[in-house]
Amino acid sequence: VANLKTKWLGHHIHYCELTTSTNELAKRLAGEGCEDGLVVIAEEQNSGKGRLSRGWFSPFARGVWFSVVLKPPFMPQEASKCTLLAAIAVVKAVNKYKGVQASIKWPNDVLLDGKKLVGILTEMSAEFGRINYIVIGTGINVNVPKEMVPEELRATAVSLADVAREPISRVELLADVLGYMEELYEKVLHEGFKPVLEEWKKYSSTLGQQVKVIAPDQTYFGEAVDIDEDGLLMVKREDGRIEKVIAGDVSIRPA
Ligand code: BT5
Incomplete structure (x- = not known):
């Protein structure tokens, strides 16, 4: 990934043109003992997953569909907070584009103009009260033309390119998101989740509603x-x- 400025996150990348779901692939690689900080990216998912066996529409080269494998030292019950962490990272990265002001809808959506720009799915494997690994899957709609969006999503989904007043490079966007993720994750490792939860509140559109x-x-x-x-x-x-x-x-x- 060009422009990647992280110290360790995403230094190993598993890239593919097509997979079922980057979360499924990441879980398999994690189960086989992959390194902490592996990033799995696909140009297209033909079975992208949302929560509660819902789907995630992931057309070829139109978004950033990726999953991060982490092996955190914290308790299994803390893992779900990684969704909040990922949401902050994405909002910070997308809000750098001119005209874009996204916000977080608790717990796992990033909204732009009241529509869903991003979905995040965190999954975990734990044993004997310890985390083996977590997989944070993130899907960002970058440039999905309206006519390509399935009928039932047209009213609720949005792409960055629908709103941004400048061109978007998917590679740069991914590099930026990974940079923020690493920064936030290291903060959690050193200071716990508190500062990250505080930061989350700044980007939330849910609080006060x-x-x-x-x-x-x-x-x-x-x-x-x-x-x-x-x-x-x-x-x-x-x-x-x-x-x-x-x-x-x-x-x-x-x-
Ligand atoms: C989510 O679930 O929002 C989590 C989505 C996570 C997707 C990423 S992509 C990389 C990684 N690999 C995977 O297989 N998954 C992760 P949920 O809150 O359940 O929302 C799912 C609902 O969002 C669907 O039922 C649709 O209504 C809607 N939806 C599906 N695709 C969409 C899209 N591309 N943009 C906006 N909304 C979408």
Whole structure:
């Protein structure tokens, strides 16, 4: 990757033109004992994954579809916070382009003009209370022409090129994201997640919003007031009670 300024992240790259899902490939390579900081990139995924067995549309050469393998020393329950870390890294990188002001929708979306620009999927393998590895998969729509976007996504998906007022190099963008990821990850290793969670709040479009929380067992309205030290969203319900929302089983919508 040209322009890469990291000390270690992405110094080993596994590149392919086509794969099912870079997360699946990264998990396989991690299982075979690949190095910490391996980055798996594909020009195209024919079975890109979202959360809860949803899909991720990943057409050839139109986005940055990649996964990072990390072997962090922290507890398995901390792993999900890496999604927040990745989101900050992407927002910082894309916001350098003229005309672009993206923000983070808790927990794993980066939005631009209220539409989904990026999706992040963090997966983990742990054993005996320790992390073997985590895989952070990130998909950034760079230049997916409207007519190429599947009908059902047209109203909700956006590409960087739809908004940016300058050309975008996918390689430079990736190098930038990896640079920020490494910086944030090293901060976590030295100082814990606290400073990163604080930084996350600066880029969040969720906090302060009236939201509708759709959980499997209940639906309610409230105001997203904060995230706690575990990265859970804190929602103040109309009766004043604070509800902690766990990512994965809920959908958050502006109320
Ligand atoms: C996500 O899931 O947003 C996580 C997506 C992670 C994708 C990356 S790409 C590299 C790595 N390898 C993988 O296989 N995955 C990761 P979720 O919050 O469940 O959102 C999925 C939903 O987003 C889908 O059901 C669609 O509605 C929508 N969607 C699918 N493709 C999209 C796209 N390209 N742009 C915007 N929205 C999309």
